[in-house]
Structures are given as structure tokens and as C-alpha cells.
Amino acid sequence: MQDRKDQDSRTLLKRLKDILSAAGGGQDRLDQITHNIADSMRTQVCSIYLFRDAETLELSATEGLRAESVHRTRLRLGEGLVGRVARTGRFVNTGNAPSEPGFRFMPETGEEVFPSFLGVPIQRVGEKLGVLVVQSRDARQFSEDEVYGLEVVAMVLAEMTELGAFKGSQMDNLPLVHRFPQMFRGSTGQEGVSEGNVWLHEPRVVVANPVGDDPEKEQARLHAGVERLRETVDTMFAAAAMVGDGEHMEVLETYKMFAHSRSWLKRMEEDILLGLSAEAAVEKEQSSARSRLELAADPYLRDRLHDLDDLSNRLLRILTGQGVDTGAEMPANPILVARNIGPAELLEYGRKLKGVVLEEGSVGSHAAIVARALAIPLVIHAARITTEALNGDSVLVDGDQGIVHLRPEESVAAAFRDKIAMQAEAQSRYASLRDLPATGTCGETVQLYMNAGLMADLPSLEGSGAEGVGLFRTELQFLIRNHVPRRSELAALYRRVLDNAHEKPVMFRTLDIGSDKVLPYMKPQDEPNPAMGWRAIRVGLDKRGVLRMQLQALIRAAVGRPLHVMFPFVADITEYDAAYRILMQEVAREQRLGHDMPSDIRVGTMLETPSLAFAPKRFFEMCDFVSIGGNDLKQFFFAADRENERVRRRYDTLNSSFLMLLKQIVARCEDARVPLSFCGEDAGRPIEALTFAALGIRRLSMRPASIGPVKHLIRHVSITELAQVVDEALDSGMPNIRRPVTEWLARQ
Incomplete structure (x- = not known):
């Protein structure tokens, strides 16, 4: 009996394959397919619903329902039983469709005489394409074999859709897949x-032939592919074990478990017996697992979806030979x-x-x-x-x-x-300002620095007219490697950076990892709020070996030249004090070893937490320079996560409360006679940059492309006049001063 069902399924898939290869338009193919499926499953109705857009399904072909309803009957995602199948990615099987929750009666189709309903999703690796439905006059539920068989057919339809078998034309109403703007x-x-x-x-891996002609041959291909996959995973596992225990080993354990899963292999073997090719069987099981795991409430199970996806994609590339190249x-x-x-x-x-x-x-x-x-x-x-x-x-x-x-x-x-073109024209105008200072009409000058993180950035130092590097992000050299870089590698890199800076100052920020910057070889911390967790200087003070190694590399790179070291995310004077003492210990150590030293060492901090604005005066007196880390300071000041799109644009930089905090920081630094800069995205926005200058911040660090527009604006206005406008607006109690600032600029 089972052999006969397998044979029937393979016969149907063979017909679908012939339809795919035959000449004709997309609508002709769909019409033939619905006829063949209804005939093979001995049902009176077979219908195919395809997505017109992300929220709308359209009846695109039918055998058994009224022909005039094709391309006229539409449902929203989740509407009716068809919409429910599309939304959940799970089949609906009922002998009494009108009694099902959410049932929607569509009188134009004439479906009221067909109470039995079986709908399965047409989907491809998480991509929802449509719904395949069969209905019959007999009030009965379809068997497990019939459900499974229809899912196999839906898989082939998904691959046919990907191959463009149902693309619309000027002669029909089918959606033009991959053609619309x-x-x-x-x-x-x-x-x-x-x-x-x-x-x-x-x-994307394209399964060119979803139907297998020879089940034994396809199963042999599957077994060979799985064996290669297992060898690859075992090799990865062995290599990782040499590094030691860690979370990476847990991930590979999961990989290994999936790769050696007998039930996974058995389901794919059964799919092949029903007529799928080896790669189509892999995709079918990948899509089915996605549907199940995406609905799981347990975050651990949802995470396993990524593991299974990656493993399935590896197997598909082995079977199809379609690598990244x-x-x-x-x-x-x-x-x-x-x-x-x-x-x-x-x-x-x-x-x-x-x-x-x-x-x-x-x-x-x-x-x-x-x-x-x-x-x-x-x-x-x-x-x-x-x-x-x-x-x-x-x-x-x-x-x-x-x-x-x-x-x-x-x-x-x-x-x-x-x-x-307008932006290119503006940049060409800014190029003429490259060698001119950012001096306002009042005679006040603002130093404009650039942010960097790669050697590739350094050519911009001359081209942009930057006076130095206000922030060099040292963590990128750690992020792009699979292992901790050696001290000699870092020293050579930092030396090249200083060489390419041509005696212009470079502020090296020590390793700022944690939060959204996790090293590939470092165990991620399961923290509920990583932005406020174990990151930056907190990691450096706990993992002192890495901090010491980086400081040694910086000292050796700056031989005979000034060295500027900046500690990130300092929230308390004791953290800065501890980091400063570690640096001085490394300086003394290098001197004892007889190494040549930098000509001068300047030590500063990033001010990224509101707490530091209220630090004792001694803190500011200890610093050689202070740089406001605007991105972090703003998110902590407003309690608005900058990774959260719902809130990150909610609060304006020219909010009076935030500017009052900046004014306080300016006053504290002036009192301690310590240079202050502002570093972050807002420093590169001309109106914000000019306002910072009006508050008394005389050094700004930004991306190179922003230096021209900022310098252009500063050179055309009086900073001292704007300072009066800003002070008056703040004193008036206005919640936000953007309007008076922009109105003043418009008058200029």
C-alpha cells in the first residue's frame, strides 16, 4: 500500500516536472497544476493562492471553484483558513470548514458545497509564497499520508516559483516576481x-531540479552529502576543542547533534521516496523546521533555528555545488x-x-x-x-x-x-576650505578632528583637512581576527598609524569591547542590558593582561613621538585612577627594559556617562584631556537605547536639559584647565556642531566627510553671537532650542 502511495506521489511530481519544462505562460502552468493535483488526490477542488504583496493573498488558479473568481478573490494575511495557513506556516485539515474558527465564506468562489478543507503553505526557507488547497464534497478529514503528500507537492511548487515558472506577463494577472520596483x-x-x-x-541556493527521477540515486547523493557535512563539522569541532572550552563549543555541539541526527536524515529519505530530489528534500525539512521553531516561545529553541539553517545551507551547497563563489x-x-x-x-x-x-x-x-x-x-x-x-x-x-x-x-x-550630484558639488566646494581654519567671523576657532579605526581611514586625514585623529578605535584590529593579536602586530599597526598621521595628533582609545562589540574568541556575556554591562574599561580592568599588552604596544609604537591614550566608558574616578596606574606601570617597565620611549604621554578619558560630569574636581585635574562620547552620553542621559528604533530618534541633541549638562561639563573642564572635545555622530552635523562651539567646546571629532560642511558653516557665522542666542534660549526655559538656533542661522 505504501509503495503504491509513493508511486502515485512520484507520478504526480513527474507530471509537475513536465509542466515546468513545457512551453507556456505562468497562468497555463498553474491551471495545469491544479487540474493534475485534483485528479491525483481524487478531490473536486484544488486551488493555488499566491501573495500579491506581503499582506495580501490572491486566488491565482483553481480546479473546481468558479473560474471568474480567479484573480478577483483576495484575502489579508491571517484572514480565513487560507490566511491562517499563510500566517502560521502550518497546515489546516478539517472535515467541516465552516465550523473552524476564523472561517471566511467567499460566495463568489462557489466553495460552499465543499466542506472538507486541507491547506498547506507554499514556502521556501522562511519565505512565504502562498497556499495550496484541496477540497472535497465528502465531509472528511484528510489522512496523514495525504497531508504529507500535499506538503511535498507544495515544496515543488515553491521551487518552481523560485525558478520563475509562474512569473506574470502582460497577458495575465500574475504577480511579476523580482520585477516590481x-x-x-x-x-x-x-x-x-x-x-x-x-x-x-x-x-541564494537555487534548486534547479526539485523532482528526483531515481529515488535510490537521490538517496545515495543525500547520504554522500550528509557524510561530507559530518566530516566538516567533526573537523571544526576538533579544531575548536584545541582552543579550549567556551560557548563556541556549545554551538558546535549543537551542530554536531543536528548533523548526526537520525530522525533528520530519515525525514529527508522519506521525502525522496515521495519524489523529491535530495536538495529539495533538504529544503523541505529546513522550511518545516523553520515553521515550528519560529513559533516557539523558548528563546533557546528559536536560537537553534539559526544553527539548523546554517547546517542545512551547508548541506545544500555540498549537494548543488553552489558555493559562495x-x-x-x-x-x-x-x-x-x-x-x-x-x-x-x-x-x-x-x-x-x-x-x-x-x-x-x-x-x-x-x-x-x-x-x-x-x-x-x-x-x-x-x-x-x-x-x-x-x-x-x-x-x-x-x-x-x-x-x-x-x-x-x-x-x-x-x-x-x-x-x-548636489552632494558631490557641495563636497567640491568644501575641498577649497581644506587648508583653512574653522574660524568664525568673530575670530573664535574650532579644531576639527576626524574619527578613524583602520589604516584605510588615514588618507582622509589630509584630504578632509582634519587637524588630527580625535578617536582611533583600536578594537577593530581585535574584531577582525579569530585570535588575540600579538603585541608585535599591534605595535607595528600603531606605528604605521602614527607614520601616516604625519605628526598630527592621534588619540588612541583603548579596547572598547562588550555591548554590541563581542570578540569572536571571547565568550559572550548573557547580560539583560549589555550597553550598561561588562564593557570597555570594565573589561580592561578585569582582564588586565590584554590591557597591559595593548598599552605596551602603544608605548613601543610611539618611540620619539607624542602618545595620546584615552580610556573608554569611565564612570567613576577610581576606574580612571586604576587604568592610569596600569599605564604608568607599563611605562616604568618599558624604561627598565631599556626601550626607547615616547617624547610625551598624554592620558585622557571618554566622558560617556552622566556620573562623570559630577566627578570630584581632582578627576578633571588628573586628566590631560577629556572627550565627550556623545552617542553613549545621550543614550544614558535620556535612558533611550540607541539600538532601539522606537526611542533612539525620540530625543533631540538640542534638548535644553542635555545642553545644560554639556555646559556643566564645559565649566568643569575650564575650571580644571583641561582641554575638552566632543566626539560622535552629532559632532558631524553642522547645526549641532556650531551649537557645541557656542557652548564653549573648541574641539570636535567626526567622520571625515562631515568636516567640510561643518567648517563651511563655522566660517560664515559668529560663534560669540550664537552663544548669546543659546544662553538666552536656555535661560528662557525653552525645552528645545533648535528653533531659535535655526532662525538665527536663517537671518545670517
């Missing part, structure tokens, strides 16, 4: 705009599109990229830091773009607004090109 509204990771063509970081040629103006990407992988692409678009990521992620270093726009949280984008598609990236236009209409592209 699409706009994705994400978040700004790095400002800037660019136009180019899509380059997928991890091209697929032979496709990178376009001339590549815009990288990915779910997420690590800093080392992004650096490998280098400056050839014109922009980056990620489905995940965060404003403080490694990728965002590298994108800033490479001076390319980055948009994050662009949901589902990897599903919709194809290699070579035209794409516009607006990092200023956090918007991506995929396959844009010409009118949109023309307006976007005008914006790019």
Missing part, C-alpha cells in the same frame, strides 16, 4: 547616498546586500563597494563601524531585501534617510541622481 524603509547605519547594482553576499561577476558599482556580515568579511570587499544594505545589524555594530571607516552608506533593518533582490538589480541607497530603492522607476532614479 520596491522600496525598503530601514534605519541609518552610516550616512551617505549611492547608486549601483546588487551584489548578494550569500547568493558562484562564478557570477561583481558589477562595476556593487551595493552589498546581506542579512548580516562580519567586519572581516566586509573589509575583504574593501573600497570597491559603493554601499551596504543589511536585513539585520545595528548602528553600533562591527559592520557599521567598518562602513564608516570605508566612508560608504549603510542601511540596516531592510527587512526581506535578500529575498527580493537579485544579483545585478539596480539599487539606490539613501543612508541619510535609511531608505533603499530596488529596481527604481526612472523618475525616482532621476531625483536620486540629482541629490547625488
Whole structure:
């Protein structure tokens, strides 16, 4: 009996394969498919519903329902039994459809005479494509074998959809898959705009033949692929074990468990017996597991989804031979599109990229830091773009607004090109200011520094007109390696940085890890609020070996030259005092060893917590310089997580309360005669930068591209006049002073 069912299933899939290979339009194929499925399953109705957009399903073909309802009957996601299947990714099987919760009667289809209903999702690795439905006049539930068989058919339909079998044309009403212009509204990771063509970081694996002609041959291919996969995982496991215990071993244990799972292999073998190819069987089980795990309440189980996804993708690449290098040629103006990407992988692409678009990521992620270093726009949280984008598609990236236009209409592209041209023209005007000081019409001068983190940044030091590096992020060299870098490697790097700075000052911030910056070889901390947890100087003081090694490298790199060391995220005077003493101990040690020393050593701190604004006067007197870390200070001042899109834009930098805090910091530093700077995204925004200068902050550090616009504005206005406007606005009790500042600027 089972052999006969397997044979029936393979016969049906063979018919579907023939339909796929035959000439004809997408609607013809769908009509033939619904007829063949209804005939094979001996039901009176078979219908296919496809997504018109992310929220709308449309009846695209039917055998048994009224023909005039095709392309007219539509449901919202979650509406009716069909919408329920699409929303949950789980089948619905009932002998009395009208009695089911959420049932929606659609009189135009004539379905009232078919009470039996079986609907299964048409989905491909988490991507919802539609719903496949069979109905019959007999009031009965469909058997487990029938449900399983229809799921196998739905899997083949999903692959046929991916292969373009049902693409719309001018002759029918089917959706034009991968053809419509699409706009994705994400978040700004790095400002800037660019136009180019899509380059997928991890091209989708395409299952060219979802139907297997020879089950024995397909099972042999599956077993060979799984064996190779197990060997790979075992090799990874053995290599990781040499490093020692840690969370990475727990991840690999899970990998190993999945790879050696007999039940996983058995389900794929059963899929092949029903007529799927080996790779289609892998994708079917991957999609089924996704549907189950995405609904799990347990976060641990949801995390396992990523492990299973990665393992399944590895197996698919083994079976199809479609590795990361697929032979496709990178376009001339590549815009990288990915779910997420690590800093080392992004650096490998280098400056050839014109922009980056990620489905995940965060404003403080490694990728965002590298994108800033490479001076390319980055948009994050662009949901589902990897599903919709194809290699070579035209794409516009607006990092200023956090918007991506995929396959844009010409009118949109023309307006976007005008914006790019205007920005390019403005930058060329700013270039003429490169060697001029940022001096206001009142004679007050502001020093403009740049932020950096890579050697690739340093050419911008001359080109932007920056007077030095106000922040050199040393953690990037730790993030892009699979092991702790050696002291000699760091010393050589820091020496090259100073060489390329050509005697301009460089403020080296010591290792700032933790929060969203976790080293690949460091066990992540399970913290409820990592931004306020074990990070930066707290890690350095607890893991003193790494801090000492980095300080030694800095001392050896700065031989005969001034060295500026800045400690991050200091919240209490005792932390600065401890870090300062460690540095002095390393200086004494280097002298005892007879090493040549820096000509001068200046030690400062990042002021990123409100607590430090109220530190004893002795703290400020101990510092050679103080740099306000604007991004962190603002998020802690307003209790608004900058990784949370709902709140991070809620509070304005020109809020009076925040400016009053800055005024207090300015006064404390002036009283202790310690130089003060402001470092962060807001320093590179001209209106904010000018306001900071009016408060008395005379050094600003920003990304190189922002120096021109900031300098241009400062040179055209009186800082002392604006200071009076700011003081009057603050004294008046206004909650926000942006309006009086912009009105004053408009009059200038």
C-alpha cells in the first residue's frame, strides 16, 4: 500500500516536472497544476493562492471553484483558513470548514458545497509564497499520508516559483516576481547616498531540479552529502576543542547533534521516496523546521533555528555545488546586500563597494563601524531585501534617510541622481576650505578632528583637512581576527598609524569591547542590558593582561613621538585612577627594559556617562584631556537605547536639559584647565556642531566627510553671537532650542 502511495506521489511530481519544462505562460502552468493535483488526490477542488504583496493573498488558479473568481478573490494575511495557513506556516485539515474558527465564506468562489478543507503553505526557507488547497464534497478529514503528500507537492511548487515558472506577463494577472520596483524603509547605519547594482553576499541556493527521477540515486547523493557535512563539522569541532572550552563549543555541539541526527536524515529519505530530489528534500525539512521553531516561545529553541539553517545551507551547497563563489561577476558599482556580515568579511570587499544594505545589524555594530571607516552608506533593518533582490538589480541607497530603492522607476532614479550630484558639488566646494581654519567671523576657532579605526581611514586625514585623529578605535584590529593579536602586530599597526598621521595628533582609545562589540574568541556575556554591562574599561580592568599588552604596544609604537591614550566608558574616578596606574606601570617597565620611549604621554578619558560630569574636581585635574562620547552620553542621559528604533530618534541633541549638562561639563573642564572635545555622530552635523562651539567646546571629532560642511558653516557665522542666542534660549526655559538656533542661522 505504501509503495503504491509513493508511486502515485512520484507520478504526480513527474507530471509537475513536465509542466515546468513545457512551453507556456505562468497562468497555463498553474491551471495545469491544479487540474493534475485534483485528479491525483481524487478531490473536486484544488486551488493555488499566491501573495500579491506581503499582506495580501490572491486566488491565482483553481480546479473546481468558479473560474471568474480567479484573480478577483483576495484575502489579508491571517484572514480565513487560507490566511491562517499563510500566517502560521502550518497546515489546516478539517472535515467541516465552516465550523473552524476564523472561517471566511467567499460566495463568489462557489466553495460552499465543499466542506472538507486541507491547506498547506507554499514556502521556501522562511519565505512565504502562498497556499495550496484541496477540497472535497465528502465531509472528511484528510489522512496523514495525504497531508504529507500535499506538503511535498507544495515544496515543488515553491521551487518552481523560485525558478520563475509562474512569473506574470502582460497577458495575465500574475504577480511579476523580482520585477516590481520596491522600496525598503530601514534605519541609518552610516550616512551617505549611492547608486549601483546588487551584489548578494550569500547568493541564494537555487534548486534547479526539485523532482528526483531515481529515488535510490537521490538517496545515495543525500547520504554522500550528509557524510561530507559530518566530516566538516567533526573537523571544526576538533579544531575548536584545541582552543579550549567556551560557548563556541556549545554551538558546535549543537551542530554536531543536528548533523548526526537520525530522525533528520530519515525525514529527508522519506521525502525522496515521495519524489523529491535530495536538495529539495533538504529544503523541505529546513522550511518545516523553520515553521515550528519560529513559533516557539523558548528563546533557546528559536536560537537553534539559526544553527539548523546554517547546517542545512551547508548541506545544500555540498549537494548543488553552489558555493559562495558562484562564478557570477561583481558589477562595476556593487551595493552589498546581506542579512548580516562580519567586519572581516566586509573589509575583504574593501573600497570597491559603493554601499551596504543589511536585513539585520545595528548602528553600533562591527559592520557599521567598518562602513564608516570605508566612508560608504549603510542601511540596516531592510527587512526581506535578500529575498527580493537579485544579483545585478539596480539599487539606490539613501543612508541619510535609511531608505533603499530596488529596481527604481526612472523618475525616482532621476531625483536620486540629482541629490547625488548636489552632494558631490557641495563636497567640491568644501575641498577649497581644506587648508583653512574653522574660524568664525568673530575670530573664535574650532579644531576639527576626524574619527578613524583602520589604516584605510588615514588618507582622509589630509584630504578632509582634519587637524588630527580625535578617536582611533583600536578594537577593530581585535574584531577582525579569530585570535588575540600579538603585541608585535599591534605595535607595528600603531606605528604605521602614527607614520601616516604625519605628526598630527592621534588619540588612541583603548579596547572598547562588550555591548554590541563581542570578540569572536571571547565568550559572550548573557547580560539583560549589555550597553550598561561588562564593557570597555570594565573589561580592561578585569582582564588586565590584554590591557597591559595593548598599552605596551602603544608605548613601543610611539618611540620619539607624542602618545595620546584615552580610556573608554569611565564612570567613576577610581576606574580612571586604576587604568592610569596600569599605564604608568607599563611605562616604568618599558624604561627598565631599556626601550626607547615616547617624547610625551598624554592620558585622557571618554566622558560617556552622566556620573562623570559630577566627578570630584581632582578627576578633571588628573586628566590631560577629556572627550565627550556623545552617542553613549545621550543614550544614558535620556535612558533611550540607541539600538532601539522606537526611542533612539525620540530625543533631540538640542534638548535644553542635555545642553545644560554639556555646559556643566564645559565649566568643569575650564575650571580644571583641561582641554575638552566632543566626539560622535552629532559632532558631524553642522547645526549641532556650531551649537557645541557656542557652548564653549573648541574641539570636535567626526567622520571625515562631515568636516567640510561643518567648517563651511563655522566660517560664515559668529560663534560669540550664537552663544548669546543659546544662553538666552536656555535661560528662557525653552525645552528645545533648535528653533531659535535655526532662525538665527536663517537671518545670517
